[in-house]
Amino acid sequence: MPKMNIVEAVRAALRNELKKDKRVMVMGEDVGKNGGVFRCTDGLYNEFGSERLIDTPLSEPGIVSTAIGLAVNGMRPVAEIQFSGFIYGAFDQLVSHAAKIRSRSRGRYSCPLVVRAPFGGGIRALELHCESVETFFAHVPGLKVVIPSHPYDAKGLLISAIRDPDPVIFLEPMRVYRAIKEDVPDKEYTVPIGKAEIEQEGSDLTVISYGAMLKYTKEALEKSDYSIEIIDVRTISPLDTETIIKSVEKTGRCVIVNEAPKTCGFAAEIIARINEKAFFNLEAPIERVTGYDCAFPLAKLENYYLPDEKRILKAVNKVMSQ
Amino acid sequence: MVKKVIEKFEVEYLQVLDENGKVDEKLMPDLSKKQIKELYELMILMRTFDDKAFSLQRQGRIGTYIQFKGQEASQLGTAYALTDKDWMFPMYRSGGALIVRKHPMHMLLQYDGGDMWGLRTEKINNFPIAIPVGTQTPHAVGCAWASKLKNEKVVSLVYTGEGGTSRGDFHDALNFAGVNKVPCVIVVENNQYAISVPRKKQTAAETFAQKAIAYGIKGIQVDGNDIFAVYKAAKEAVDYARKGNGPTLIENVTYRLGDHSTSDDAKKYRSDKEVQEWMKKGPIIRFEKYMRANKLLDDKYKKEVAKKAKEKVEKEIKIYENLKNPDVEDMMKYTYEEMTDNLKEQFEELKNNIQ
Known part of the structure; x- marks a missing residue:
């Protein structure tokens, strides 16, 4: 079985769907000849041609709004926004129309x-290249928000997203695009949207994360002696509440890690659902480790902003000591 | 160093039927007498519906209503140029075009009365009306692009007001349409006002039609109160698109005779005199003058058409007023193809709350 990173897994999913379904088309800035700034579509232009791999004019609202028309009239467009921080111009189209x-x-x-x-x-x-936008879209009924954290899931979830009958925002964790290599089957398979994954079983504490943070959370937790259950959310909307609640009922303790700003970050929603459904199973207040409520800093300060091993372990120890 | 003119552009204006009801025979589009009568009957039906819907709002029998009074020729001439298989992307003031495109009038009232089911069309490819301004324009472009990729000879036509041309979405639409040479017709109904803001404050350009030039597509300005000119321009644009030649931008110069909506009072920002001037240039008066002079209309026929239109509209109002309220479930049911677990749970909660 080939080893792939997330970039390669995304490309494998696109190739699979382009081959299988002639309605599928990939559109965006530099996705054609250049193969995408992260190389996600590398080689696909030569394989599928300029009608399936489309270099569009440089306008995110233009890409999304015309993709809406294409989707309504029977195509299966996969639109790439080069960096999530450029998606804001297309927000109106996604919220007011696609959804x-x-x-x-x-x-x-x-x-x-x-x-x-x-x-x-x-x-x-650069600035605006590092935005965590997931909560904006999770707040919009009619959209689905999917975030893989592993190459295997990236391929399976992207295939599911392309086949999904509703609009899907598919956020790819840029920081770990090439940082994880794992077995990814050549053959086609899907990973269901709306199902979280128990990344690691444990009994003392539930730690919930997604995207790039999952890898760094998992590494941090290796330094802890507690038996920790790690959940990879995988789909922010619709959220797999059941998997989370079952785990918290078992462990009675919970820490959530997301790198988006704290206020109204996705951890807040997870905490609310645990409160609604498993409050009396809790042995301690839930902790969240998040980005701060400030603009994402430039390179010299970003390590202070992102949740790291020290902050994650501090939260774990706090929850375990209560 | 060289300094020279490298391109020169022209903007065409088209009028076939003047304000006195005279036509330029050389420019007259190919329409049979039967078709001309059909156009007239549709125009009267549109006006009758519009006036009636306005009074229904005043009586509290529907919610906010958006009048299209004065824009009948602009909407009729364009919608009439389409086949049922073609796509139409209407905006909130496109009620008239929707009537032409067989959207049942009772359903227009149903939507205005607060029921989303009024937007669902069957068989014919009418998209739900757009409420944000201008954002629907690129949808038509994407839709036309899909038709092109599927090798279908199907055209997409979209309406926006002149206010909508100030939105980025409008420019994205023209740009993507031009680059991909899609079978699309973009109709700007320049009715002189975006709520209270006059046309001169939307753009420094002399015309809206000339905006096509910058995007390398065809553009034409049309007397939007002249049914023959509007139909001719639209038919040519639709045929041109269907043949694979690409998009056209049509500016219909017209006038919004009513308020922006039933919540607006246009007297605050425009004079009666101005409205009266445009009344004289209206689409129905000149059409009737033409028809009378060409023995297509007499008093008897005019009365008959008015009576029939009134009866049709009354019948539709009856259907509307006898409609059942929508199921409460409907507000959640169409969020996704399948209700998510989360929504199912909330639906149970909702059911308990309304018991």
Whole structure:
């Protein structure tokens, strides 16, 4: 079985779907000849041609809004936004239109669109290249928000996203694009949207994370002696509440790690659901380790912003000591 | 060093039927007498519906209503140029175009009365009306692009107001349409006002039609109150697109005779005199003058058409007023193809709350 990183896994998923379904098309800035700034579409232009791999004019709202029309009229567009910080211009189109087409037409029309974007910090990039945008979209009924943290899931989830009948925001953890290599089957497979994964079983404490943070959380937790259950959320919306609740019922303790700003970050929603469904199982207040409520800093300060081993272990020890 | 003119551009204006009801026979589009009568009957139906819907709002029988009064020729001439298989992307003021495109009038009232089911069309490819300004324009471009990729000879037509041309979405639409040479017709209904803001404050450009030039596509300005000019320009643009030649931008110069919406009072920002001037240039008056002079209309026929239109509209109002309220479940049911667990749980909660 070949070893792949997330970039290669994304490319394998795109290739699979481009081969299998002639309605599938990939559109965005530099996704054609250049193969994408992160090389996610490398080689696909030569394989599938300029009608399937489309270098669009440089406009994120233009990419998303025309992709909406394409999706409504029977195509399966996969739109790439080069960095998640550039997605804001397309926000109106995603919220006001893509998310509501099925509902506003009472089921006559749908918008099977995938918007892929690398997200998150930790790569010493320019301003607005490191945004964590997941909560904006998780707040919008009609959109699904999927975040793989492993190559295997990246391929399986992206195939599911392309086949999904509804619009999916597919956020790729830029910091670990090439940092994890693992077995990824050549053959086609899917990973279901809306299902979290128990990354590691444990009995003392549940730690929940997703995206790039999952890898760094897992590494930090190797330094802890507690028996820790780690959950990879994988889909932010719709959230797999059941897997989270079952785990917290078992452990009675919970820490959530996300790198987005703290206020209204996705950890807040997870905490609310645990409070609604498993409050009396809790042995201690839930802790969240998050980015701060400030602009994402430039390279020299980003390591102070991102949740790290020290902050994660501090939260774990605090929850375990209560 | 060289300094020279490298390109010169022209903007065409088209009028076939003037304000006195005279046509330029050389420019007259290919329409049979039967079709001309059909156009007239549709125009009267549109006006009758619009006036009636306005009074229904005043009586509290529907919610906010957006009048299209004065823009009948602009909407009729464009919608009439399409086949049922073509796509239409209407905006909130496109009620008239929707009537032409067989969207049942009782469903227009149903939507205005607060039920989303009114937006669902069957069979014919009408998209739900857009509420944000201008954002629908690129949808039509994407839709047309799909038709092109599928090798279908299908055209997408979209309406926006002149206010919508100030939005980035409009420019994205023209740009993507031009680059990909898609079978799309973009209709700007320049009705002189975006709520209260006059046309001159939307752009320093002399016309909206000339915005096509910058994107390398065809553009034309049309007398939007002249049914023949609008139809001619639209038919040519639709045929041009269907043949694979690419998009056209059509600016229909018209006038919003009513308020922006039933919540607006246009007297605050424009004079009666101005409205009266445009009334005289309206689409119905000149059409009737033409028809009378060409023996297509007499008093008897005019009365008959008015009566029939009134009866049709009354019948549709009855259907509307006898509609059942939508199921409460519907507000959640169409969020995704399948309700998520989260929504199912909230639906149970909702059911308990309304018991």
